Amino acid sequence: MSGMSRHVDIAIIGTGTSGMGAYREARKSTDSIALIEGGEYGTTCARVGCMPSKLLIAPAEARHRAEYFSKFGLKGTVPDVDGIAIMKRVREERDRFVGFVKEDINDFDPKHKIQAYAEFVDDNTLTLSNGDLITAGRIIIATGSRPNIPAIFNEAEDRLITNDDVFSWQDLPKSVAVFGAGVIGLELGQTLHRLGVKVHLFGARDAVGPLSDPEVRDYALKTFKAEFPFHSNGQVNKIQRVETGVQITFKATPDAEEQTEVFDYLLAATGRRANVDNIGLENTTLKLSERGIPVYNPLSMQCSDSHIFIAGDANADIPLLHEASDEGRLAGENAGRYPNVIHRSRKTVLGVVFSDPQIATVGKSFNQLTEKGIDFAVGSVSFENQGRSRVMLVNKGFMRLYGDTETGALLGGEMIGPSHEHLAHLLAWTIQMRMTVEDILQMPFYHPVIEEGLRSALRSLLQAMGRGPQPPLHCIDCGPGA
Numbered sequence: 281m282s283g284m285s286r287h288v289d290i291a292i293i294g295t296g297t298s299g300m301g302a303y304r305e306a307r308k309s310t311d312s313i314a315l316i317e318g319g320e321y322g323t324t325c326a327r328v329g330c331m332p333s334k335l336l337i338a339p340a341e342a343r344h345r346a347e348y349f350s351k352f353g354l355k356g357t358v359p360d361v362d363g364i365a366i367m368k369r370v371r372e373e374r375d376r377f378v379g380f381v382k383e384d385i386n387d388f389d390p391k392h393k394i395q396a397y398a399e400f401v402d403d404n405t406l407t408l409s410n411g412d413l414i415t416a417g418r419i420i421i422a423t424g425s426r427p428n429i430p431a432i433f434n435e436a437e438d439r440l441i442t443n444d445d446v447f448s449w450q451d452l453p454k455s456v457a458v459f460g461a462g463v464i465g466l467e468l469g470q471t472l473h474r475l476g477v478k479v480h481l482f483g484a485r486d487a488v489g490p491l492s493d494p495e496v497r498d499y500a501l502k503t504f505k506a507e508f509p510f511h512s513n514g515q516v517n518k519i520q521r522v523e524t525g526v527q528i529t530f531k532a533t534p535d536a537e538e539q540t541e542v543f544d545y546l547l548a549a550t551g552r553r554a555n556v557d558n559i560g561l562e563n564t565t566l567k568l569s570e571r572g573i574p575v576y577n578p579l580s581m582q583c584s585d586s587h588i589f590i591a592g593d594a595n596a597d598i599p600l601l602h603e604a605s606d607e608g609r610l611a612g613e614n615a616g617r618y619p620n621v622i623h624r625s626r627k628t629v630l631g632v633v634f635s636d637p638q639i640a641t642v643g644k645s646f647n648q649l650t651e652k653g654i655d656f657a658v659g660s661v662s663f664e665n666q667g668r669s670r671v672m673l674v675n676k677g678f679m680r681l682y683g684d685t686e687t688g689a690l691l692g693g694e695m696i697g698p699s700h701e702h703l704a705h706l707l708a709w710t711i712q713m714r715m716t717v718e719d720i721l722q723m724p725f726y727h728p729v730i731e732e733g734l735r736s737a738l739r740s741l742l743q744a745m746g747r748g749p750q751p752p753l754h755c756i757d758c759g760p761g762a
C-alpha cells in the first residue's frame with residue numbers, strides 16, 4: 281500500500297489526555313503538526329477509565345450506606361438494584377463526558393488531525409495504517425496503555441472481559457470473577473459486589489491496591505476480606521469455558537481444599553501494559569529500558585537527548601490522569617522548544633483508590649524509603665475510634681505517615697480510611713510545600729472533623745521523630761472524641 285508523504289514539525293502519536301495536552305502546547309510554537317489517533321477519540325479516562333468507573337461506584341456506595349440505616353436507628357429496607365437503570369445512567373453520563381472531549385477535538389484544526397495507527401520506520405519517519413508516511417522534526421509518543429492479559433485467561437474465551445467492556449453493559453451480570461487486586465480490581469470488584477453481583481476477587485502475593493506498607497496492607501486485606509470473597513494469595517489451577525459461563529478451579533489459600541465456582545465473566549484487572557511494544561521502536565535508535573520503555577527524563581519527557589518525547593501511560597511511570605495531562609503539556613512544550621529543552625518540577629505523587637474505605641498514597645512510599653535506606657520515622661492513627669468517623673459510622677481506617685528524622689519534613693504516607701481522597705490532597709500539598717510536621721500542626725483543625733484523625737497521625741509522627749511531646753491520649757482540649 282503506497283500513500284501520501286507529508287512533513288511536519290511535530291507529530292504526536294495518540295490523542296488521549298497526554299496527546300491532547302501535548303497538542304495544545306505544541307500549537308503555541310508551530311502550525312505544522314500531525315495529531316494522530318488510531319482508535320476512538322474520547323480518551324481512556326472518559327470512555328473506559330476514571331469517569332465511568334466512578335459512575336458505577338456511586339450507586340454502589342449509596343446503596344451500601346443504606347445498609348447502615350438500622351445502625352442509626354432508621355427503619356426501612358435496602359433499595360433493590362435495577363441493573364438496567366444503573367447501567368443506563370453509567371452509559372449516558374459517560375457519553376456526556378466523552379462528548380465534552382470530542383467537542384474539544386472538534387475545535388482542533390482539521391488539517392492537523394489524522395485517524396490512523398502510526399509506527400516508527402526510523403527516528404523521523406512514521407508509517408500510518410492508512411498507507412501514508414509522515415516525516416517529522418520532533419515526535420511525541422502518547423500512546424497510552426492497554427490491559428495486560430495473562431495467557432491462561434484466554435481459556436475463558438468469549439467470557440473474558442476487561443474494563444473496556446464493563447461500561448457498555450446493558451444490565452449487571454449475575455457473577456464475575458475479578459482477577460487482580462490492584463486499583464481496577466478493587467474498585468470494580470467491591471462495586472459489583474455491592475450491587476448484588478456474586479464476586480470473587482483473585483489476587484496475587486497478598487497485594488492490595490498500590491499499598492507497600494505491610495501494616496496498612498494487612499489492615500486493608502482484613503477489611504476487604506470481611507466484606508466479600510477475596511483470595512489474596514490463592515492458587516488458580518484451572519480456568520475453563522463451560523456451558524453456563526467460566527469455571528474457575530482454585531484453592532482460596534495455598535493449604536485450602538480445591539474448589540470450583542462458575543461465573544458469568546472473568547474480568548482481567550491484572551495491570552496495564554504501555555503501548556510501546558507495537559509502535560516500531562526497534563526501527564529507532566532510542567535506548568530502551570529492561571521493560572522496553574524508551575529511556576527518558578521525567579523532568580523534560582525527552583527520550584535520551586533525541587527529538588522524541590514520551591508522555592502519559594506510554595512511559596509506564598505514574599499511570600494517572602493528572603500526570604498524563606502534565607506530562608503531555610511538558611512534552612508538547614519541549615517538542616516546540618527543541619533543541620532548547622527545559623526541565624520542570626514534577627508534582628508530589630498522589631494516588632487515590634475509590635474503594636470504600638478509600639486507599640491513598642502520597643509522596644514517598646514505604647517501599648521507596650526502605651529501598652533507598654532513608655532514615656525515616658513513622659507515625660500512625662487508627663480511624664476506628666476517631667470521633668467524627670464514629671459519628672458518621674465510617675470508622676474503618678489506618679494511616680501511616682513517614683517523616684525525615686533529620687529535617688522534620690513530612691515525606692509521605694500510605695493509608696486506608698474515610699474521606700481519604702481529601703486527606704491525601706492536604707498531605708500532598710504540604711509535602712509539595714516542603715512543610716515540616718511541626719509546621720503542618722500549626723494549621724487550623726476544626727472540631728469535630730475527620731481531619732482530626734490526620735492531626736493525631738501527625739502528632740504521633742512528631743513524637744516518633746523525637747520532636748514533640750507524647751501525643752495526648754484523650755485530647756480533651758481538642759474537643760470530645762477528637
Ligand SMILES: Cc1cc2nc3c(=O)[nH]c(=O)nc-3n(C[C@H](O)[C@H](O)[C@H](O)COP(=O)(O)OP(=O)(O)OC[C@H]3O[C@@H](n4cnc5c(N)ncnc54)[C@H](O)[C@@H]3O)c2cc1C
Binds near residue numbers: 293294318321325423
Ligand atoms: C478502569 C480505569 C480507571 C481509571 N481510573 C482513574 C482514576 O480514577 N484517576 C486517575 O488519575 N487515573 C485513572 N485511570 C488511569 C487514567 O485513565 C490514565 O492514566 C490516563 O487515561 C492515561 O492517558 P494517556 O493519554 O496516557 O492515554 P490514553 O488516554 O489511553 O490515550 C492514548 C491514545 O493513543 C492511541 N494510540 C495508541 N497507539 C497508537 C498508535 N500506534 N497510533 C495512533 N494512536 C495510538 C489510543 O487509541 C489512545 O486514544 C484509570 C484507568 C482505567 C483503565
Ligand SMILES: NC(=O)c1ccc[n+]([C@@H]2O[C@H](COP(=O)([O-])OP(=O)(O)OC[C@H]3O[C@@H](n4cnc5c(N)ncnc54)[C@H](O)[C@@H]3O)[C@@H](O)[C@H]2O)c1
Binds near residue numbers: 461465482632633
Ligand atoms: N483510582 C485511580 O486512580 C485508578 C483507578 C483505576 C486504574 N488506575 C490506573 O490504572 C493502572 C492499572 O490498574 P490495574 O488495577 O490493572 O493494575 P495494578 O498494577 O494496580 O494491579 C494489578 C494487580 O494484578 C495482580 N496480578 C497480576 N497478575 C495476576 C494474576 N495472574 N492473578 C491475580 N492477580 C494478578 C498484581 O499483583 C497487582 O496487584 C493503575 O496502576 C492506576 O495507575 C487508577
